Amino acid sequence: MKELKDLTVETLCVQGGYQPKNGEPRILPIFQSTTYKYDDADEVAALFDLEKDGHMYSRISNPTVNAFEEKIAQMEGGVGALATSSGQAATLLAILTICSAGEHIVAMNNLYGGTYTLIGSTLEKFGIKTTFVHLNNVEELENAIQDNTKLIFSETIGNPGVDVLDIELVANVAHKNNIPLIVDNTFATPYLCRAFDFGADIITHSTTKFLDGHATSVGGIIVDSGKFNWNNGKFSCLTDKDPNYHGLSYTETFKEQAYITKARVVFMRDLGTTMSPFNAFLTNLGVETLALRMDKHSTNALKVAKYLEKQEKVDWVNYPLLEENKNYELSKKYLSKGASGIISFGVKGGTEETKKWINNLKLTTLVVHVGDIRTHALHPASMTHRQLSEEAQIEAGILPNMVRLSVGIENVDEIIEDLDQAFKKI
Numbered sequence: 001m002k003e004l005k006d007l008t009v010e011t012l013c014v015q016g017g018y019q020p021k022n023g024e025p026r027i028l029p030i031f032q033s034t035t036y037k038y039d040d041a042d043e044v045a046a047l048f049d050l051e052k053d054g055h056m057y058s059r060i061s062n063p064t065v066n067a068f069e070e071k072i073a074q075m076e077g078g079v080g081a082l083a084t085s086s087g088q089a090a091t092l093l094a095i096l097t098i099c100s101a102g103e104h105i106v107a108m109n110n111l112y113g114g115t116y117t118l119i120g121s122t123l124e125k126f127g128i129k130t131t132f133v134h135l136n137n138v139e140e141l142e143n144a145i146q147d148n149t150k151l152i153f154s155e156t157i158g159n160p161g162v163d164v165l166d167i168e169l170v171a172n173v174a175h176k177n178n179i180p181l182i183v184d185n186t187f188a189t190p191y192l193c194r195a196f197d198f199g200a201d202i203i204t205h206s207t208t209k210f211l212d213g214h215a216t217s218v219g220g221i222i223v224d225s226g227k228f229n230w231n232n233g234k235f236s237c238l239t240d241k242d243p244n245y246h247g248l249s250y251t252e253t254f255k256e257q258a259y260i261t262k263a264r265v266v267f268m269r270d271l272g273t274t275m276s277p278f279n280a281f282l283t284n285l286g287v288e289t290l291a292l293r294m295d296k297h298s299t300n301a302l303k304v305a306k307y308l309e310k311q312e313k314v315d316w317v318n319y320p321l322l323e324e325n326k327n328y329e330l331s332k333k334y335l336s337k338g339a340s341g342i343i344s345f346g347v348k349g350g351t352e353e354t355k356k357w358i359n360n361l362k363l364t365t366l367v368v369h370v371g372d373i374r375t376h377a378l379h380p381a382s383m384t385h386r387q388l389s390e391e392a393q394i395e396a397g398i399l400p401n402m403v404r405l406s407v408g409i410e411n412v413d414e415i416i417e418d419l420d421q422a423f424k425k426i
């Protein structure tokens with residue numbers, strides 16, 4: 001039998017993470033406890049000093065949450081993971097772990113609206129500056145990197161434009177400059193794309209989307225590949241002695257887990273953006289069927305995209321695995337199993353026709369969500385990307401007639417029937 005880490009993602013969805021011992025519950029238990037009992041005061045002191053592994057308080061770690069973290073780390077092929085209260089918290093902690101006031105980030109400009117405002121506006125107020133560049137544009141990327149740049153941030157598949165990151169290309173630029181590539185892998189999930197295999201160093205997810213899959217729990221996770229060399233003179237935050245922990249150096253003490261350990265014992269400790277055990281339980285349950293769902297989401301979405309291409313009231317369609325699509329070659333390389341469930345397309349006309357089409361949908365519902373088993377539609381320009389200026393929207397590819405369609409796992413003919421009857425009404 002292969003070792004756990006050598007199993008396919010398909011098997012790890014089901015069998016990864018929690019490993020019951022003899023006589024223990026077969027299903028991951030919910031340890032709904034804030035705290036843990038010890039017999040010896042010195043043992044608790046050792047936990048505080050990070051000299052010993054163990055749980056002491058559920059803001060920092062919890063057995064149910066840990067089992068979920070382990071499963072996702074195994075699926076992504078990383079050395080450790082940290083679950084968070086939301087995808088936003090995952091992005092925030094992933095950045096703060098290696099970037100502080102006076103330092104700089106380079107990010108692609110086609111990011112999820114919430115990430116765009118977090119990086120471009122809120123972190124700016126914390127003294128972290130960001131330069132946004134066009135996706136996969138090496139020249140812009142190289143020009144944007146400064147001496148104080150600490151990381152490059154991108155999404156594997158952009159939300160909502162669904163353009164595909166050339167992971168290898170961008171990782172090479174990052175590594176030439178001794179900085180890591182952080183990839184938000186929310187839309188692809190580890191089932192469709194293992195970004196570490198192509199050179200990404202850190203992965204984040206909004207687990208709220210496909211990983212949960214049933215729209216029950218807001219959550220996020222950060223996964224560490226363990227492969228980035230922090231000892232290159234640029235990351236004193238991980239190599240130097242931390243007076244908060246009696247002068248330990250994260251790279252010396254935790255080796256390849258330096259980054260993910262610091263994220264937990266400093267930023268999770270201080271900011272408290274913890275995933276609850278119940279949400280970890282529900283999300284873990286969702287992940288058990290991830291492979292099945294992603295196959296169905298992807299085949300349904302490809303059929304819907306082909307229908308939209310032929311629908312006369314549709315202006316344009318973007319789905320990475322359409323043969324005519326600008327992302328097709330990259331998708332063949334990075335998304336060979338499928339391109340996930342999200343399609344972006346334009347309704348002929350403008351904002352009014354687009355909203356009218358959405359208002360006429362029946363089976364498909366208008367919700368602010370993606371990656372659910374149910375089919376959903378949303379108008380990014382007036383909803384998720386509303387906070388961006390019109391200029392920034394156009395720059396990020398958010399056109400006024402854009403629809404973000406999250407194709408569910410229902411019968412695909414019935415999904416198409418619904419879209420079609422709504423087109424007949426505009």
Ligand SMILES: *Cc1c(COP(=O)(O)O)cnc(C)c1O
Nearest residue numbers: 086087088112159186206208219
């Ligand atoms: C939803 C989303 C986020 C934010 O996640 P929350 O769980 O809503 O905080 C980040 N990145 C992407 C790509 C998303 O789709």
